[in-house]
Amino acid sequence: MPYRTLAKFVGIFAIVALTGCGQTEPPAFRLDMVKVTENEISPKHQQAIADILGAMFGTPDAPFAMPETGLDERKLKMAAGPVWSNEAGDKHGLYRRHCAHCHGISGDGQGPTAAILNPYPRDYRRGLFKFKGTFTAAQPTDEDLRRIILNGVLATAMPAFALLPPDEVDALVEYVKYLSMRGQMETALENYVFDEGLEPDAPLDPATDAELKDIIVNDLLAGVMEGWNTVVEQVVVPTEEGIPPTDRSAEEITASVNAGRELFFGAKANCVKCHGPTGLGDGQQDNYDDWSAVTVKFEDDTRALADEIKGLKQDLKKKTGDERAAAEKELKTKVAQLAVRNELIAHMLTPRRAIPRNLRDGTYRGGRRDIDLFWRVFAGIPGMGMPATGPSAPGGQGTLTEQEMWQIVDYIQSLPFEPISEPQVRRVNVRTVN
Amino acid sequence: MNPDFTHPASPWPHRWAIALACATFPLLWVGGLVTTTDSGMAVPDWPSTYGYNLFLYPWTTWLTGPWDLFVEHGHRLLGAMVGMMTIVLLALLWRRDDRRWMRWLGGAALALVIFQGVLGGMRVRFDERTLAMLHGCTGPLFFAVTVAMVVFTSRCWWLRESSAVPPSAGYIRRLALVTCILVYLQIVVGAVLRHVPVAAEPGAFVLAVRFHLFLAAAVTLHVALLAWFVLSHARTIKPLGGLAIILAGLVAVQLALGAGTWIVKFSVPAWVSDWISTGSVAVQDGGWLQTHIITAHVAAGSLLLATSLALALFGQRLLPFASAARDAVSRRWEAAV
Helix, strand or coil: CHHHHHHHHHHHHHHHHHHHCCCCCCCCCCCCHHHHHHCCCCHHHHHHHHHHHHHHHECCCCECCCHHHCCCHHHHHHHCCCCEECCCCCEECHHHHHCHHHHCCCCCCCCCCHHHCCCCCCCHHHCCCCCCCECCCCCCCHHHHHHHHHHCCCCCCCCECCCCCHHHHHHHHHHHHHHHHHHHHHHHHHHHHHHHCCCCCCCCCCCCCHHHHHHHHHHHHHHHHHHHHCHHHHECCCCHHHCCCCCCCHHHHHHHHHHHHHHHHCCCCCCHHHHCCCCCCCCCCCCECHHHHHHHHHHHHHHHHHHHHHHHHHHHCCCCHHHHHHHHHHHHHHHHHHHHHHHHHHHCCCCEECCCCCCCCCCCCCCCCHHHHHHHHHHCECCCCECCCCCCCCCCCCCCCHHHHHHHHHHHHHHHHCCCCCCCCCCCCCCECC | CCCCCCCCCCCHHHHHHHHHHHHHHHHHHHHHHHHHCCCCCCCCCCCCECCECHHHCCHHHHHHCCHHHHHHHHHHHHHHHHHHHHHHHHHHHHHHCCCHHHHHHHHHHHHHHHHHHHHHHHHHHCCCHHHHHHHHHHHHHHHHHHHHHHHHCCHHHHCCCCCCCCCCHHHHHHHHHHHHHHHHHHHHHHHHHHCCCCCCCHHHHHHHHHHHHHHHHHHHHHHHHHHHHHHHHCCCCCCHHHHHHHHHHHHHHHHHHHHHHHHHHHCCCHHHHHCCCCCCCCCECCCHHHHHHHHHHHHHHHHHHHHHHHHHHHHHHHCCCHHHHCCHHHHHHHHHC
8 A cells, every 4th residue: 555655754754853853062173083984093083183283273162263374364254154134134153054964064065965966076185176266276265155155056956045144255365265274184083093004092181292293283274275375376267368359250159269279179178088079078977087096096995895704704614713713803803894984885865977068058157257167178177077277386397388278269169059960869968877 | 523513603703713723824934034034043032032021122123123033023023913813713612602512622722822932941941952843843732723713613614505415425534534644744844954953963854855755756746636626526515615726826835935945045956967057146045035935935834734733623524434435435545555
């Protein structure tokens, strides 16, 4: 009977809903458990890292900004904490009001709604941002973040917050940077514990260890901040003479489009490799974006661990005495590790491949202005496998000249209006991978 | 329940019940608006408003102040008005309706609206989203009670026109009841979706979304069947035919609003880009369209509950009991199910 099935469904849902909604504790930052597990960081060190981060960055309800970060604490307090507003209409808890349901309290891109969204919400913790006007490896400027918040990301669930007052947008920009810096610092600490090969019970307390404190502030934090502090020098500004004039004749535009087409299909730019011969984004489909690649690697490693456990169990039968006891101990450790990994995998977002953009759609996620497309061609899309054709840093040498990049921009902008002789019908940008 | 076909002496309980239901629906709409615009904490105290008695808060500040303050304080004022109207209805029922159970129902309605007010207050005092979710579930329940009182005091409830026993009468009665329960369940799941804690796991939200979609399909199927059976076999029994048509229409509207809610909240799903361009404008957060489509979806859910309840109640009252009316069609269908 369908009603019986329904009754079971209701029962399961009620249990999940009641347990899920029973939370009354203020939300807390979560550690990146994938990184923690991969680096085999002991529970003691996990707590130590959480404590260090708490001392450096505060909590979601009470954020703190060390002077080295250059963050404006007033803006952070406006964006953080629970949602409320006063009689004058000053809004607080802006991040939870507008962002946390998708991007998560920790900015890990794993808010409650994340799994139903395609693409997944951005994970800020790596300091990796897709749509920006800086060199490929550089952080985004405040203006880049502000532009995305105000305009949203087309054809995704990232909305345009154009109705927010400027001070609220500024507060959100600051908080996104804060979460990103905090996430990068967490990674730096987790890498430090791993690289130093600290024993599971070794102390990790900067309050009692001046050397450790010095390393954290002057080495790890400084490393994180270097990218953010030098961002102004990393802005991509096209040369004036290279920018196509607005009063070009039809012949000039056609010539530029043709040159762009040559580059698109040619070996130098080789856009065709991913975007495909029709520009439908039907080139290579096998790459994962950087965020999903982490998940895929974790799953592969977990499968390898499961295979290793099978092998250990087989070997165990042949062993006796002390050798067997040692093997049993190792097996027990591995089984526990596997359980932790499987538990994590059950809560991870399903990895998705980085499907190249359908350029005939006319939908450009990072913005539709000429300069937006130029930046995409120049600096690529970090994390997505879209390579930069410009230099990776100021003063460097790129694959293409600026003129060639503008020609590609012209060709891309012509694609939605160019007939396809043999249109290909295929699903675009939706494939998920098991 | 034994049918009592004696018409009450006064039309006022019915008229006032209609007025109460009509006042409750905008209250639900504004309540939905409170959640949609995240205005719940625009007034941090309760039952006062920024230290003022609820009714003495300066109306100029209310009308010219921030939007979220306008919505939240307006919701409180409307709630208070509905509470007072419920007291009046109880008094009318006590004086003008002989049915003891009806008086008790009036009392229960008053208790429910007080409970609902306190829930709303506690949601503010403790800034607790779980209470907001319960508040969102109790509101439609109170609306359903007001509509039930409209039904119980209506002329159709008292004056049943004599008609032949319609085929599938028992099936219609049961189907209407199940539909009503499913609609309320759907409202509860919707409330969970709207009040999901920010720290919840993505998996829990996915489960709720899937359940919401599953229930949408179940409700649609049940309403379609119900409308078909009523219009085929009991169209002449007033007001069943009309209610069935309204119910079917509401489901169609609600499905459209549900799809619209998804689009204005999360944009067009990626798989739709196979067929249509995903557009050149991003979703506008807090825009007029987003705010009112989402709120309309919430409010239409309550309207669906009220209509399905009215149909279920009238079905119980006006259709003969199942044993006499079960026909071959009904039995075949039930066997198939």
